Amino acid sequence: xxxxxxEFQSNWLDVLQTTFMRNALIGGSLVAVAAGLLGYxxxxxxxxxxxxxxxxxxxxxxxxxxxxxxxVTLGLAxxxxxxxxxxxxxxxxxxxxxxATGTILALATAVGVLFxxxxxxxxxxTTSVLFGNLLAISEDQLLVFAAFTAAVVGxxxxxxxxxxxxxxxxxVAEARGVPVRALGIAFVVLLALTxxxxxxxxxxxxxxALVVTPAATALRITARPVRVAALAVAIALGSVWGGLVLSxxxxxxxxxxxxxLAVLAWLAVLLVPGGRRxxxxxxxxxxxxxx
Amino acid sequence: xxxxxxxxxxxxxxxxxxxxLVLDGVSVARGGQTVWSHGTFTVRAGAVVGVIGPNxxxxxxxxxxxxxxxxxTAGRVEVLGAAPRRGNRRIGYVPQNYTAALGxxxxxxxxxxxxxxxxxxxxxxTSPAExxxxxxxLAWVGAEAFAERRMSELSGGQQxxxxxxxxxxxxxxxxxxxxxxxxxxxxxxxxxxxxxxxLRRERDVTIMVVAHDLNPxxxxxTDAVYLxxxxxxxxxxxxxxxxxxxxxxxxxxxxxxxxxxxxxFTRAAWREPQx
Numbered sequence: 001x002x003x004x005x006x007e008f009q010s011n012w013l014d015v016l017q018t019t020f021m022r023n024a025l026i027g028g029s030l031v032a033v034a035a036g037l038l039g040y041x042x043x044x045x046x047x048x049x050x051x052x053x054x055x056x057x058x059x060x061x062x063x064x065x066x067x068x069x070x071x072v073t074l075g076l077a078x079x080x081x082x083x084x085x086x087x088x089x090x091x092x093x094x095x096x097x098x099x100a101t102g103t104i105l106a107l108a109t110a111v112g113v114l115f116x117x118x119x120x121x122x123x124x125x126t127t128s129v130l131f132g133n134l135l136a137i138s139e140d141q142l143l144v145f146a147a148f149t150a151a152v153v154g155x156x157x158x159x160x161x162x163x164x165x166x167x168x169x170x171x172v173a174e175a176r177g178v179p180v181r182a183l184g185i186a187f188v189v190l191l192a193l194t195x196x197x198x199x200x201x202x203x204x205x206x207x208x209a210l211v212v213t214p215a216a217t218a219l220r221i222t223a224r225p226v227r228v229a230a231l232a233v234a235i236a237l238g239s240v241w242g243g244l245v246l247s248x249x250x251x252x253x254x255x256x257x258x259x260x261l262a263v264l265a266w267l268a269v270l271l272v273p274g275g276r277r278x279x280x281x282x283x284x285x286x287x288x289x290x291x
Numbered sequence: 292x293x294x295x296x297x298x299x300x301x302x303x304x305x306x307x308x309x310x311x312l313v314l315d316g317v318s319v320a321r322g323g324q325t326v327w328s329h330g331t332f333t334v335r336a337g338a339v340v341g342v343i344g345p346n347x348x349x350x351x352x353x354x355x356x357x358x359x360x361x362x363x364t365a366g367r368v369e370v371l372g373a374a375p376r377r378g379n380r381r382i383g384y385v386p387q388n389y390t391a392a393l394g395x396x397x398x399x400x401x402x403x404x405x406x407x408x409x410x411x412x413x414x415x416x417t418s419p420a421e422x423x424x425x426x427x428x429l430a431w432v433g434a435e436a437f438a439e440r441r442m443s444e445l446s447g448g449q450q451x452x453x454x455x456x457x458x459x460x461x462x463x464x465x466x467x468x469x470x471x472x473x474x475x476x477x478x479x480x481x482x483x484x485x486x487x488x489x490l491r492r493e494r495d496v497t498i499m500v501v502a503h504d505l506n507p508x509x510x511x512x513t514d515a516v517y518l519x520x521x522x523x524x525x526x527x528x529x530x531x532x533x534x535x536x537x538x539x540x541x542x543x544x545x546x547x548x549x550x551x552x553x554x555x556f557t558r559a560a561w562r563e564p565q566x
Contacts, residue, residue: 040396043396044394044396044397157413157414158412158413158414159412160414161405161408161409161410161411161412161413161415162409162410162411162412164405164409165405165409165410168394168396168397168402168405169397169402169405169409171384171386172384172385172386172405172406172457172458173405173409173410174360174377175358175360175377175378175382175384175386176378176380176384176406176409176410177377177378177379177410178378178409178410219395219396223395223396223397223398223401223441224398224401225396225397225401228396
């Protein structure tokens with residue numbers, strides 16, 4: 001086993017009680033709640049690519065923060081929120097948005113690499129931005145996470161119904177007086193705050209698995225927005241908790257386990273027969289309803 | 292070109308109600324380009340109006356004016372006796388390609404509920420009274436049987452029924468339907484048309500329908516607004532279904548046939564040249 005350097009840690013229960021593990025558990029849980037709640041909207045608004053791109057846009061924010069000697073969370077937040085607003089300003093048409101998003105994504109990654117090299121950040125720092133470093137979450141970061149998650153939960157509580165309306169049915173929502181554009185901007189800010197946190201848990205490259213996958217899994221089981229949100233939060237929490245326990249057991253970074261558990265849940269729902277179909281539905285024959 | 296002809300049987304308590312839509316010298320533009328101009332007509336309450344014209348003539352634009360989503364560049368508009376405004380709860384709207392845009396993530400029932408409560412902020416459960424109104428709307432269009440299914444699982448005809456339920460759940464007085472028959476087979480077209488007739492008769496709703504094919508709608512239409520040469524015109528349906536007018540309107544030969552039973556049809560009059 002030593003060849004692969006994977007070794008069962010008999011003291012894993014003690015490891016779970018250490019301060020860094022406790023911080024990881026709290027921080028990871030806060031992110032799981034925010035990410036799970038937003039997932040339904042990311043999917044219905046067809047924002048999955050934007051979510052992925054925002055994480056990349058955070059990359060130069062993080063390396064730039066290292067360059068300037070300011071907190072990484074601050075750099076991430078500024079770039080994610082700024083990038084989100086920028087993406088939001090480009091046309092509402094998904095096609096326009098994707099081109100703009102992809103272009104900004106490439107530029108951001110390039111700038112991130114430049115900052116990293118200017119800051120002569122070591123490979124470890126860059127790696128922890130790209131793949132997350134949940135075990136290094138500090139108490140200061142936890143406070144920021146708590147504030148961000150509270151902002152996401154509180155704002156969603158107020159916006160929930162109109163945001164669902166604007167997300168699944170924008171043309172009618174607009175006609176009914178729902179401020180579709182303003183809601184879109186509010187949503188992208190919430191998403192940016194969540195991604196700022198999630199990048200520090202699973203990293204830029206793996207973020208999708210925490211922000212989109214749990215909600216996609218939940219959507220295969222139910223289409224009722226409240227239930228999707230609850231189920232997505234549960235799946236995200238389960239992935240974070242399970243990932244941390246497994247990470248303590250074999251002394252390997254938690255990102256791998258968190259992402260793997262989220263993907264396993266998705267695959268399980270996808271493959272279970274009798275569950276929801278794995279392909280987009282074909283419209284069935286009409287029930288005949290003479291009026 | 293104002294016409295207030297009151298054709299066919301109109302059992303609404305009409306007279307006292309304000310017209311559903313009044314345009315007086317109205318012009319609209321999009322991106323600096325005039326879409327149509329000099330629109331002057333009145334749609335009386337209780338009418339079923341076909342809105343016809345070639346692609347790009349500005350049929351959908353007319354709905355957006357009525358919904359208060361697009362300001363006019365000239366003239367005066369009145370909807371149900373008041374100036375147009377966004378979020379007018381007295382109007383029910385079913386946009387074009389509506390159902391194609393809706394994915395996997397919403398049940399029919401929840402979509403109808405949004406028509407009633409979707410513009411309200413704050414955490415609040417749907418009340419039993421609201422739930423009852425949603426049930427009523429679903430029953431009215433005959434959608435109870437598939438109300439718990441996802442929109443993406445429904446056929447085109449079922450989706451269109453749900454969309455209409457959403458549009459009437461808040462007791463709309465004016466329904467704006469944009470191409471409700473597109474992509475429906477003949478039977479589903481007829482059932483939606485029958486539903487529109489019921490809506491007018493039993494709920495006394497004024498209906499405006501954008502359509503590129505008049506035929507399936509002819510049994511219920513009382514009037515038509517047609518966009519010709521950059522101007523909207525209004526007339527009762529019998530005056531619009533004329534070979535000369537339709538041929539001019541569509542820019543291709545159109546014939547009108549009246550069967551022995553009195554049914555009216557339009558048909559493309561172009562024929563393959565005989566060899």
